Amino acid sequence: MRTRIVVFPGSNCDHDAMYAVKNVLGEADTEFVWHKDSSIGKHVDLVILPGGFSFGDYLRTGAIARFSPVMNDVIRFANDGGTVLGICNGFQVLCESGLLPGVLVRNSGLKFRCKQVYLRTENSNTQFTNRIKQGTVLEIPIAHGEGNFIAEPDVIRDLESNGQVVFRYSTPEGEITEEANPNGSIGNIAGIVNKEGNVFGLMPHPERACDKILGSADGLNIFRSLKNHFDSVREQAKEKRGVLVS
């Protein structure tokens, strides 16, 4: 799984993402890409936009990063069907880029929330969640001040009816309650995919939940799902080639 992690000035979860993919998952071909680079490189499987405070969250979260040189290539890659995972600030950048609908605004309680939360899996049929059973509750930390997902009512309706809501904040038992919602997001939405299913953004940090010793290894399920997805893509391509040869 050739993975490229974009580093913006102010990214601070880039090394956590590297650790999760390279060290824990064991994917050797994982590298950083500086935001000033004009290209993410060739034959890339996965691009990660990591968490942090790109450009100090100036103007709006993710608004300046969206115009970093490398983003032209990330947007091209996503529009060509490439897999993009945006975590926390990365999710905010994806929304500002128009790769995902909606926007993330100040938490309704005004506070920066940094704690373990529970996420109910709403859609297992994605590249990012194929190893997680529908309804499974994951324990993954959040750390954000602007994670309140909002969008026009018709956009929310589309997200819901297309199964684009991947995770919702829930109780440990999987109930969707107001108390379980840490930031005021509409419908307790914690993560969404685009219509095509290749761009995923979420506020919680799966890369910080890849080791039991750090509190939870539930986040690893997302990276394992991605690996599983690319393994099966490669398997299919091989079979196809085999058919052509025979």
Next chain:
Amino acid sequence: MHYQVYVATERKEAILDPQGKATQHALASLGMSGVNDVRIGKFIRLDVSAGSKDEAVKIAERSSGELLANPIMETFRIVEVKESSK
């Protein structure tokens, strides 16, 4: 010619403004009982070189639409345009 273009961005009415709400509560504590609501936006000055005032406004509008304001949650207005010496 040089112009100073002032742009104001505001959150749409439907979007909660917790910062404004907190400020309104503080104003109420201060005794400003007539202040019913507070909305906090941004006030941005662009120093623009352009052939005419209209052109300067166009540049400011494009800048606002594409970066300064996020149309999903904000609106913007060009509040003032002044000729400047630099």
